[in-house]
Amino acid sequence: MQTVASIQKTFKILKPQEKWSFRDAGRSQTTAFTHAYHRYPAKFIPQIVRKLIEDYAPDNTQVVCDPFGGCGTTLVEAKLLGHKSIGFDINPVAKLITQTKTVPIRPRTLVNNRNKFLKYYETTTPHFSNRHERISYWFDEETVHELDRIYFAIKKIKEYNTRRFFLCAFSHNLKNCSRWLMKSIKPTIDKNKVIPNPLKSFLRHLDLMIKKNEQFYSKLVESGYEKVSAKMYRRDSTKKLPLNSSFIDLIITSPPYVTSYEYADLHQLSLLWFGDDPKHFKKWNRFSDEFIDFRRNFIGTRSKKEKSGDFDSVIAKMIVNDLFQVKRPLAIDVANYFLDMKKVFGEMHRILKPGGKACIIIGNTNLRGVEISNAQVVAEQMQQASFKKVEFIKREIQNKMITPWRDSETGKFTGKDNHSKIRAYEFEYVVVMEKY
Numbered sequence: 001m002q003t004v005a006s007i008q009k010t011f012k013i014l015k016p017q018e019k020w021s022f023r024d025a026g027r028s029q030t031t032a033f034t035h036a037y038h039r040y041p042a043k044f045i046p047q048i049v050r051k052l053i054e055d056y057a058p059d060n061t062q063v064v065c066d067p068f069g070g071c072g073t074t075l076v077e078a079k080l081l082g083h084k085s086i087g088f089d090i091n092p093v094a095k096l097i098t099q100t101k102t103v104p105i106r107p108r109t110l111v112n113n114r115n116k117f118l119k120y121y122e123t124t125t126p127h128f129s130n131r132h133e134r135i136s137y138w139f140d141e142e143t144v145h146e147l148d149r150i151y152f153a154i155k156k157i158k159e160y161n162t163r164r165f166f167l168c169a170f171s172h173n174l175k176n177c178s179r180w181l182m183k184s185i186k187p188t189i190d191k192n193k194v195i196p197n198p199l200k201s202f203l204r205h206l207d208l209m210i211k212k213n214e215q216f217y218s219k220l221v222e223s224g225y226e227k228v229s230a231k232m233y234r235r236d237s238t239k240k241l242p243l244n245s246s247f248i249d250l251i252i253t254s255p256p257y258v259t260s261y262e263y264a265d266l267h268q269l270s271l272l273w274f275g276d277d278p279k280h281f282k283k284w285n286r287f288s289d290e291f292i293d294f295r296r297n298f299i300g301t302r303s304k305k306e307k308s309g310d311f312d313s314v315i316a317k318m319i320v321n322d323l324f325q326v327k328r329p330l331a332i333d334v335a336n337y338f339l340d341m342k343k344v345f346g347e348m349h350r351i352l353k354p355g356g357k358a359c360i361i362i363g364n365t366n367l368r369g370v371e372i373s374n375a376q377v378v379a380e381q382m383q384q385a386s387f388k389k390v391e392f393i394k395r396e397i398q399n400k401m402i403t404p405w406r407d408s409e410t411g412k413f414t415g416k417d418n419h420s421k422i423r424a425y426e427f428e429y430v431v432v433m434e435k436y
């Protein structure tokens, strides 16, 4: 077992590894296959997942799991390499996207249904329901009517996977058609936004997805992996997962960042829209009507009730103590985050086979002048949960933006003269540990 001092020293002298930077991976590679179906904050690039699977589970009888599955990057890559995979995420939007992204559809089926959809769109008169009051905050009335027409036409599609495919395109398009400030990671109104025609913008994205599905479908048929199972569940990963002990061979995951992205807020347009239709989206009304409660269960979210417990990490304790000197509510948020993550590591240990590896992709940050050494805390907490070190990798994040700064209010990229700027992450770590 590494001592705390030794963990800190190892990270201090760690140099970024060129082979993990994927400098040459252009947009066409990072958005290949189904990866571009839906925007999702803090998704990792598929190249990292692919390399980790190739390095740590080269035999495709090995099962891969992602307990923070997000929009399904791990599951899509696992399927392309012929591995069974299982993902969990607390966010129902993540489940919708991942299920859509991992199911290849015969290309002709999609083209036929696109034509049918257009006919339904022309002929359907939607029965407008009273929408959630927040909908009129985000959309103008005319847009809501247009979106309703599209939505009703989609629901006439009979085949389940195809209908979900169209709904995924619809969900992605909601942000484009709303007053939401594009590229902002916080829910902010853009007063000057020119709202596009909902149908045109929906079809543009749908056509892109149809093209990407064709790529995915052909690749899987060619390799004989189209039936390889990829299962995604909506679950809170701090609780017991519905898997037998010692079932999984490899975990690849990027946990939520502390106080950085509010996933529930960011997906509120889809949550509100689908939540108003409990007939088709069973239980989604719980996520929109009881939004505050739902939001509280996300790891890393702000203003949760203070929890108590041992972090199983000396480094975490030092960070939280330092934050208490600066800002008490922030210290509580970070403390809750470390306590939640400790629970997830315990569960990861239970579901992994002995000798199985867990790869955690995580970045460090700085809050109010206090260094939040997440990667070091992960290493320490995992050791306490009976994992041993395999390797720690430092990688440079290929930030193609011209500025490394973000506005702390809107989350938008900003210039260096902005007083409320915060630095976007430059490096991240892959902490690879083994169950013993």
Ligand SMILES: C[S@@+](CC[C@H](N)C(=O)[O-])C[C@H]1O[C@@H](n2cnc3c(N)ncnc32)[C@H](O)[C@@H]1O
Pocket: 040, 041, 042, 043, 044, 067, 068, 069, 070, 071, 072, 073, 074, 088, 089, 090, 091, 094, 235, 236, 237, 238, 253, 254, 255, 256, 257, 263, 297, 298, 299, 300
């Ligand atoms: C950094 S993102 C993962 C992104 C993913 N790697 C991808 O490529 O799409 C972290 C995810 O953790 C999820 N999450 C937050 N709290 C959770 C919890 N308690 N249980 C399960 N998932 C949770 C969020 O919804 C989010 O999708």
